[in-house]
Amino acid sequence: MTVKEIMVIGAGQMGAGIALVFARSGYEVKLYDADIEALRRGKQYIEKVFEKDIAKGKMEADTKEKALNRLQLVVDLEADPITADFIIEAVVEKLEVKKEVFRKLDELAPTHTIFATNTSSLPITEIAAVTGRAEQFIGMHFMNPVPVMKLVEIIRGLETSESTCQTVQELTEALGKQDVEVKDFPGFVSNRILMPMINEAVYTVFEGIASIEDVDQVMKLGMNHPMGPLQLADFIGLDTCLSIMEILHEGFGDSKYRPCPLLRQYVQAGRLGKKAGRGFYTYSD
Ligand code: NAI
Structure with missing residues (x-):
């Protein structure tokens, strides 16, 4: 066509x-x-x-x-x-x-x-x-x-x-x-792999293992990612990240996809990431 x-x-x-x-x-x-x-x-x-x-x-x-x-x-x-x-x-x-x-x-x-x-x-x-x-x-x-x-x-x-x-x-x-x-399956390929990684990064901050900056630094310098997972989450939008985790959690019925409570709290606070000027980081533009 x-x-x-x-x-x-x-x-x-x-x-x-x-x-x-x-x-x-x-x-x-x-x-x-x-x-x-x-x-x-x-x-x-x-x-x-x-x-x-x-x-x-x-x-x-x-x-x-x-x-x-x-x-x-x-x-x-x-x-x-x-x-x-x-x-x-x-x-x-x-x-x-x-x-x-x-x-x-x-x-x-x-x-x-x-x-x-x-x-x-x-x-x-x-x-x-x-x-x-x-x-x-x-x-x-x-x-x-x-x-x-x-x-x-x-x-x-x-x-x-x-x-x-x-x-x-x-x-x-x-x-x-x-x-x-x-195939038509929750999160397809991209977000089935990416979102649990972002969610795990939020858990490491939530559990006090490392700071936001340090989590991102580990993944940038250690894994050669161009952007840390928490910065990437801010770019995607934390509301979108939370929605995707909820869909994975419900779709697979597996507790490994449970959204981190800190992610939920950020969304409730209106810290939606770059588009809201505030997420894990603060944005002036
Ligand atoms: P966004 O929050 O920036 O934009 C959503 C827009 O939809 C808003 O402007 C809102 O006013 C509008 N809207 C809401 N209800 C509407 C309705 N009933 N009729 C018309 N407009 C309506 O969200 P974003 O990030 O652009 O995401 C949009 C979609 O793209 C979502 O399904 C998301 O999962 C998907 N997506 C997002 C990615 C990302 O990195 N943010 C990447 C790939 C896909």
Whole structure:
């Protein structure tokens, strides 16, 4: 299937990044968020990344203008008919919220439109089942920050068709990224491995084994990780990390995935990481 127009639902750190890479690669992009402020911040983020790319000589000013012209912000999902060939959702990591979004999209979108979710860990098959188009539903899991990271984890639901999978592989390639196809199981591959490591790092702080800085230092200098696990957790968002641990815990029914109480407490305190200005570290920007 030829995809010309993309719609991105959710303009947070992932949604804005996804809109950016599609617009940069020549697609018409509509970006929607339920929160108008988030939409405004999403657009600002995209402009900032483009400006940095221009300053580094990686982008022409003219290319930036063209990409921005291809990007339209949508304030009211129901104001105009949806015309997108491909819709990708990147709202909060909550099953009920995602299901509600797709129930609505299924009513509003043309029948040919393919649906994708950027979920980090939720069951694709279960979300697809709320739509009448499970064969046109797939997991397309981008990594953070989207403009930089090469990987897209592709997750087929039970009913996902071969042609849907092929379209998403082609889109991934058109964005200059590489896909890895994995099975629909809690956390897929990326977060089944990454999140328990982050959770364990939080436990080492919680149990007083080492400070936040020292835990990160061990993993950077000792394991050659470019960023320590606690800093990475701040970048991902501690609310998202907690949601993923809860999904792993429930999905596998194994106590080894129990979210660290300190992680829960940080989220309750509103220390959501970089996006909130405060998590394990404090951010001024
Ligand atoms: P975020 O908190 O930055 O953004 C979520 C956005 O969704 C917010 O702007 C919010 O206003 C919007 N939203 C909430 N309910 C909505 C609704 N019903 N309709 C429209 N918009 C709605 O979260 P982030 O980090 O962008 O994560 C989004 C998704 O991407 C989650 O499913 C997450 O698991 C996944 N993801 C996150 C990664 C990360 O590193 N943060 C990496 C890969 C995937």
